[in-house]
Amino acid sequence: MDLKLGHYNKDGIEVVDVEGEIDVYTAPRLRELLIDLVNKKNYQLVVNMEKVEFLDSTGLGVLVGGLKRVRAHDGSLDLVCTQERILKIFRITGLTKVFGIHATVDEAIADKDK
Amino acid sequence: MATVEVRFTPLPAHVRTARLVATAVARRSGVDESLLDEVRLAVGEACSRAVESHRLHCPAEPVRVALTDDGERFEVVVTDAAPADVTVTDAVSAPGPAPVVAGDGAGGSMGSALVVDGVVQQLPAGVGLAVIVGLADDVRVVPSGGGTSIAMSWKRRTL
Secondary structure, eight states: OOOEEEEEEETTEEEEEEEEEESTTTHHHHHHHHHHHHHTTOOEEEEEEEEEEEEOHHHHHHHHHHHHHHHTTTOEEEEEOOOHHHHHHHHHHTGGGTSEEESSHHHHHHHHHO | OOSEEEEEOSOHHHHHHHHHHHHHHHHHHTOOGGGHHHHHHHHHHHHHHHHHHHHHHOTTSOEEEEEEEOSSEEEEEEEOOSOHHHHGGGOOOOOSSOOOOOTTSOTTOOOOOEEETTEEEEOOHHHHHHHHHHHSSEEEEEEETTEEEEEEEEEOOOO
16 A cells, blocks of 8 residues: 555644555655655644554654654654554664654643643 | 565565565465564565665666575575675674674674754664564575675464
8 A cells, every 4th residue: 555644733733644654665755744844843743653554664764854853943753653563663673762652643642732 | 496586676666566475475385474564574674775775786687585485484585786895784783593694794883874954864774674683583694696685584383
């Protein structure tokens, strides 16, 4: 399956919905979206990965790049993911300590409000 | 002789095809269903790495993927044709009994991240290898011809 991207604002947080496969072929589209959102001064991001079917290290690189961009503006990029097969690559690479990973979008937004 | 062999032009779009073929052959070879996601991800990482190397050094050469079921293990070998002294420098050390053999003895280096304007655009190539080592039962990285082969294998379930 190809990559589908969407985004909306909820309570001042920009939520990015990602569906499909994030790999060396599709990751540039996610990178462009995150850069565009940051350029439009959206520094509080939540990336909803509940419908992501595949994620490789290229996709991880895009997420890390997005995180660094928002942090440069004192922002944050949190993830929503409960799929074990996706979480596994975050654990292998140690990135579970870098990203806030939440079970739901509401939980991720509530955590940003703290 | 490999059970199935795939050759593809080094374009990112074809990495998904290689993943799908590897997963299908692994399933047919009796690899446990719970390991198929690991096969898919590891093969994708190896092919992505090969594609990036070919695009830099030999875009006209195909990437080769050989999938073999020897009755006990399912093995995937992804071979690139990029100069070995370039592609093997990001080799990682593997824990456990399976040695990772770096062609130039450069084990431990994780390569460099692609950084533009101070922002990480791409993780170091070594991260892909680290992921492979974390997923496969056995991993070997060896020079092959003018390039590099990444061989990874998984035990078959008892039938």
